[in-house]
Amino acid sequence: NAGVTQTPKFRVLKTGQSMTLLCAQDMNHEYMYWYRQDPGMGLRLIHYSVGEGTTAKGEVPDGYNVSRLKKQNFLLGLESAAPSQTSVYFCASSHDRLAGAGSYNEQFFGPGTRLTVL
């Protein structure tokens, strides 16, 4: 049981290059998320998915696209990387989430991808 895994762990891109970050989870979670973490900014939600074939925008979606073709995988794409996208990217997953007061399921995070855009 690997939990949440992310590939690659590190990557250096030049401005304008594209890449895809892969997140995989083996906990049969419905919900998956992509965050970025920058110094002094905390974790910010980029995109999320509530199930296979569905995606939605988070707080900072510009410059990123996502896909959830399989329940266990959530891909984050950068079509044309910019230096402002230099960050640590975390993927997370959780069980079904219920709307309404007091409902929450723990988010399990992957180890992160450190991306530098030159």
Added chain:
Amino acid sequence: RKEVEQDPGPFNVPEGATVAFNCTYSNSASQSFFWYRQDCRKEPKLLMSVYSSGNEDGRFTAQLNRASQYISLLIRDSKLSDSATYLCVVTIASGGYQKVTFGTGTKLQVIP
């Protein structure tokens, strides 16, 4: 005003000391509250949930004050292994989804 605010620290405390962190939130409709722990260059991991009545897990005690809109984390008998960044997490229902907001974290350094 930020949705969730934390003192970034660092809090430098000797082993065995008691240390407390607060986290304030701006939206009174916030529903669930948590503390996550993040070690240097690692992913965040859930430390504990924060319940209205307060809750304790070993040396850790979490409390919620809805009237003043803050949550707290108390660590007793600090260990070197407690050195980490502690993230406050607040959720609120938004369009059928629980919007989750992370604080920027409070750094704790326990000194021998």
